[in-house]
Amino acid sequence: MTMNATMRDNPINERAFEWLVRADGGLSPAEQAELGAWLASDSRHYGAYMRAKAVFNHVGRAKAFAHLPNPDEWPLVVQPGERRTIQPVSAANNDRDDIAPMSRRALLGLASGAVVAGLTVAFFATGQPAEALTFRTRRGEMRDIALTDGTRVALNTESEIRVLFGERLRKVELVGGEALFDVAHEAGRAFVVDAIAFQARAVAASFAIRKIGGVAPQLVVREGAVDLTPANATSLRVSANSRVWVFSGGKVSRHMLTQAELGRELMWREGKIAFEDTPLRYAISAFDRYGSVHIEVDDPAILDHTVTGVFSSDDPMGFAKAVSEVFDLDAVPQGRGIILRKRD
């Protein structure tokens, strides 16, 4: 866990920040009363809370960087010894084309390196009345599909697409799950993926869309540019090496990804799951997507521990053993699942 040791040693400051963030999210009347009692019980509590508020306010100045989705770039715009103010966010500055896209060579390297198993070629005539062609994967299954226009689609576990190519539009519906699209260029016939919460349109690009229950759908662009249109909202252009989450109400959040992060996002292509400082509760639910062996814990506190590493998505026991080594637990098979228990 990346945690600053110095902040751990003052429990009042720690509590103050926890209360502040909870208050930022909205408190119920009962919680409000609890906070009031905590503040009144000790002047240090009140002082620490006021300090936390002041800090919250102070770091809120980082909103000046709202136009730079990647915080790695932030220090670069405030150079020392130069009296330059941060450029205000302009509505027109939606494009992030100034970020160097991943080279085509790198992309080809990736594509040819991946093992393409069970390649399916979908034949159907263009110009005919469009007829939907459905491709589906079971839990734990992965599938590569070649479409007639030369586009390659990789379907992750438990995913489904419907291909509806017409004369003027190459349309694919992502019914659910996760898919990577390496879109072949075709003049005058755009490629559109409809994910319900948003549409992604590209002429030639490589991008992945994930749409699974309980999680905000996301778009990751690894090459080219994709025009993303959230339902009932205006579209924005998403350039290579970025990830966009689409929230309810058409709100979007865009981040630039490093090559390493991009690699992790697409590691499922190789049957791997990558975690970096990921809370165990999330890591376990990631494994649940791929198989029916569920990992349980005897102490819910363990779920907040974070894990880092690359694991085979079809080997939850391997993952459970690795976790148990790190946190001094025992990984024991139980029924059809695995339980992580405190070591006696």
Place this chain on the structure above:
Amino acid sequence: MDGDARTLWLSRNIVPHEGSIRRIVGSWRLPEGLEAEDIVQESYSKIASLPSVEQIVAPKAYFLQIARSILLMHVRRAKLVSIEVIADLEHLHTADEAPSPETCASDREQLRLLAQAVARMGEPNRSVFVLRMIQGISYKDIGQALGLSENAVQKMLARSLASLALEIGRGRNGIARASNDSGDKACDRQQ
């Protein structure tokens, strides 16, 4: 002055000086059972409860005066105080005798410190920070995007803020030159 205005005042005038404030308070000899952090917290409490702060021209020096008066109050109340503590009280220094570079960081330098601190944060803490503090996405939605409970997201942000607080108050090397900048709003005027 309402609570929000006071918060703003503290964030501009005290938070950036926390590093040197802590160093000075940390150099004081304290009665047993009292820690520097207790004094810092009580000083915040005191300054936040003042009817007005508009007349304060040197916020850091004022904060240290308050801190000193809080120490004296604790010494008076304490049943047993060592002779060293009493001796030290005579010449308790409340001014930064060897001004450290960060005492006078300009607004721009403060922003740079903040930018660097955020750039150094690990994931998923940094995403949580950006989603909430910059994009204003709700905790529930952030939890959904990252596959975390709302509670876990809040705890994560609370921890990030706590460590950011220490980093932005601490200052870094290379800030020294900034103290020559004129028109430093965040600087104590007497310095």
